[in-house]
Amino acid sequence: MPASGTRDNIVTEADRLFYEQGFEHTSFQHVADAVGISRGNFYYHFKTKDEILDAVIERRLSDRQEMLGVWEMEGETPHQRIASFVRILIMNEAKIRQFGCPVGSLFLELSKLDHAGEDGARRLFDLFRTWLRQQFEAMGCGKDADDLAMHLLARSQGVATLANAYPAETFLEREVQQMLAWLDAVAAQADILTI
Amino acid sequence: MPASGTRDNIVTEADRLFYEQGFEHTSFQHVADAVGISRGNFYYHFKTKDEILDAVIERRLSDRQEMLGVWEMEGETPHQRIASFVRILIMNEAKIRQFGCPVGSLFLELSKLDHAGEDGARRLFDLFRTWLRQQFEAMGCGKDADDLAMHLLARSQGVATLANAYPAETFLEREVQQMLAWLDAVAAQADILTI
C-alpha cells in the first residue's frame, strides 16, 4: 500500500466530480484533466470506471466514519451527537444548496443505472442509520430507535433536496431548527419513559 | 396540432424511461426501440434531446395539474386535499420504491448536469408548492402557509428517497401516518387561532 499521491488525488477529484456532476456524466477524461495526468496514467491506477466508483465510496465511508468517531470521543451526550448530525446540513450548506446531499444523490443515480455500486452507496445510508439508531438507543428510546433514525435520515434528505431546488431561501435553517426541536421533544419523551 | 399518435407515444415512453433510467442514460435509441420506430422517424418529431425533455416536463406538469384539479372539484376540504397529496406516496408506492420520486430525481439529475431544463424541473416543485400553500392558506394557516408547504414537500421527498434506498421495509407507511398526524395537528392549531 504505497499510497502514491497520484492515486489519492484521483480519488479526491473523482469524489468531487461525482458529487458535482454525477457519476455517469463524469468521464475518465474529466478526472484526468482535474488531476492533471494523462488518461494512460489513469489506467495504471484504475482499470475500470467501477473501480474508481468503489474507491470513492470507500473514501466517503471512511470519511464519514471518522467524523462519527470524532463525535463519539468528544464526550458529548447522545442528544448532542444527534444534534451534530442535524447540523451537518448547516456546516455543508453551500455545497448542499449547489449539489444536494452526496449520499442521496449518488444512491439515486446508481439505483437508476441498476448499477452494482448501488449496494455500496446504500452502505453510506446504513452507516448513518446504524449510528443514529445507537444514539437513540443510548438516549433511552429503546425499540423506537431505528424508526427514529430513519425518520431523521428522511427529514435530512428531504431538506437537502429542497434546499438544492430553492437554494436562495432561508428554508434550510428553519428546518434544521425544527429538527432540533423535534429532537428535544423525543429526548424529553424518552426521559419520561425512563424515570 | 395534429397530435399524431407517434408523438404522444414518444413522450409517454421518454417520460417512463427518464424516470426509470434517468435522462442522460436514456438515448434516442432507447426511446425509439421502446416506441417501436426508427431513429429517423424520431428526428421528424423531435430535433434535439432537449426538445423531448421539454415535452416530458410539460406532460408531467399537465398530468399533475390535472390531478390537483380533480381534488379541487371533488369538493373536499383543504385538509382532506392535503391528505390526498400525502397519500400519493402510498398510491405510487411500488414505483417510488423502485425509482424514487419522479420530480425530485429529475430535478437532481438536471441540476448536476447544469442543464437548462433544471428550471423546467423546478416548475414541478413550484406546482406542488403553490398548490399546497393555497390549501394551507384555506385552512387558516395564514403567513405560515408557504413554510408548511415546503415542510411537507421536504418530508415527502425524504420519505421517497429512503423508501427507494430501503424498498423492502414498512418505513413508507409509517411515515405517511406520521405526516397525516402532523397535518391534523396543524389543522387543530389553525382552528384554535381562527376561533
Added chain:
DNA sequence: CGAGATTTAGGACACTTGTCCTATTTTGTC
C-alpha cells in the same frame, strides 16, 4: 553510476452518442 521496478504519456480500438440528410412509404384529398 546503473539496472530493475514503478509510474507516466500518448495514442489505438471498437462502440455509442446526438444530430442530420435523403430516399421511400403511407396518408388524405380532389
Added chain:
DNA sequence: GACAAAATAGGACAAGTGTCCTAAATCTCG
C-alpha cells in the same frame, strides 16, 4: 386513381466514451 403532404426508415457523420497497449520517463536501491 393521381398527387401533394405527412410520416417513416435507414444510414452518414463527427465527437466522445471506456478500455487497452506500448514506449518513454522517473524513481529506488545496490
